[in-house]
Amino acid sequence: MNLNTKTAHELHKLLQSKEISAVELAENIFSQIDKTETEIGAYLTITKDNALKTAKAVDEKISRGEKISALEGIPCAVKDNICTQGIKTTCASKILENFIPPYNATAWQKLQAENPVLIGKTNLDEFAMGGSTENSAYHVTKNPHDLNRVPGGSSGGSAAAVAGGEAIFALGSDTGGSIRQPASFCGVVGLKPTYGRVSRYGLVAYGSSLDQIGPITRDVADCATVLNEIAGFDEMDSTSVNTELPDFTKALVADVKNLKIGLPKEYFIKGIDSEVENSVRNAAKIFENLGAEIVEISLPHTEYAISTYYLIAPAEAATNLERYDGVSYGERVDGVDVVEMMTNTRTEKFGEEVKRRILIGNYALSAGYYDAYYLKALKVRTLIQKDFTDAFKTIDLILAPTAPTPAFKLGEMTSDPLKMYLQDVFTVPLNLAGLPGISIPCAMTQNNLPIGFQLIGKALDEMTILKAAYTFEQNN
């Protein structure tokens, strides 16, 4: 039986009914890894011994006749910027090459309590800065659908692992689209929850006011199940939202009747790939046929989102990355005094794009330029957020493309970072406004590349997003 292409909920039934064992399932994944990982390169660390140990414990539990939880024994992968106690967490950076976290990120701590089988830690753009996973200091990850193309980024390793049968589900992180864009490129489901929904404690900080951890899965049902396990208030994260937590699997009902879905006219602009545009418009028709009402809306400040994001995110990154000073953890490169030691460490161990964003961030924050750049961006952020608040007065959801193109070729964008930034045009506005969004697969291009679309919801309304995504999935 080909187990590695199944969903977590399918595998759960097979495990509970003893048709398969958790060890058999884990070994099935590792044999797929043996076959494809040298080509795909989804992982930075593989934790095979621990995985088999966990799987064996789950099997013992099942043989004792005990009930297992929905994710128990299910093989998963975790992005390598999420702290895993005792397991190397590098952020795909040389500066954390040997960093072994002494504690768990809350999201992983909660998930781990459900006994999934951790297969390993996945590749990313260094410190999650990028949209192709080509900025990793270790190796490039390739798209399982076409090995000449990128898997997207920065959670490219997580998306490629799930798409390539090297994990059943994964955790990613999303600062400007880093879960949704790779999900779209790899033909899987990726959700960025509302800012504050999932604790950021133990997620290595990039842009603190934008970062969120979220699930990357094979289908919408698995997405809801994983979200159930990682969401919730955490006193270790001062931006965590303390509100009642719904059971997200209750959203898995195929019904969009009378749902009002907005299509933002600013998201169908020149430069968007025609196959992407057609698939999203077609998705709108499917929703309409299922009883939803489609209306055109306007988010007038969309064109300013990229500039706003690329000032705010680097400013926060420059501040967050000050901690890599060669003193308390991470690598150190010696110098005659402490300042030279810090400078040598950072200059040698950070990659090009990371240094570029630190310089931009510190420039935008420095005396004389603060008002013109950083403060200006924060004010435009208010306007971008207001666009959404106004739109949601009359609609329930927004339907939009996830990325302007399908997966692009390796090396196609690396020479021009500004061109790469345009990839984020439809994803960054949500992070700036703190809103939840899901990317789900909707079509394939003529070249057989996946296309995804995005559903954007009101703050803390992941339920409506999941319901609509589930309905589409059942009817596509």
Added chain:
Amino acid sequence: MKVTEQDIKTVASLSRLKINSAEVAEVQEKLDKFLTYVENLQSIDTAEIEPTTYALPLQNVFRADEIKPSLDREAALSNAPLKEDGYFKVPRVLEE
């Protein structure tokens, strides 16, 4: 050029990054290109607009002033590049 050579040196020093003289011109050009790219924000009138630092309305978070166990010293020092007698060890900070 919007960015001067001196700007680059200042911002590199603030960032604790070394940019040697051969690289200055290249960094200057890249930063300049970036600043031109984000110039479109200047066309928006934001005189009456409040800045947003966090998207959700957040309030200051307080907790009870109680002593709770935290990461123990050995764990906190476990990734230190250099340590001695339970402390992080760094090169000389002050002039002799």
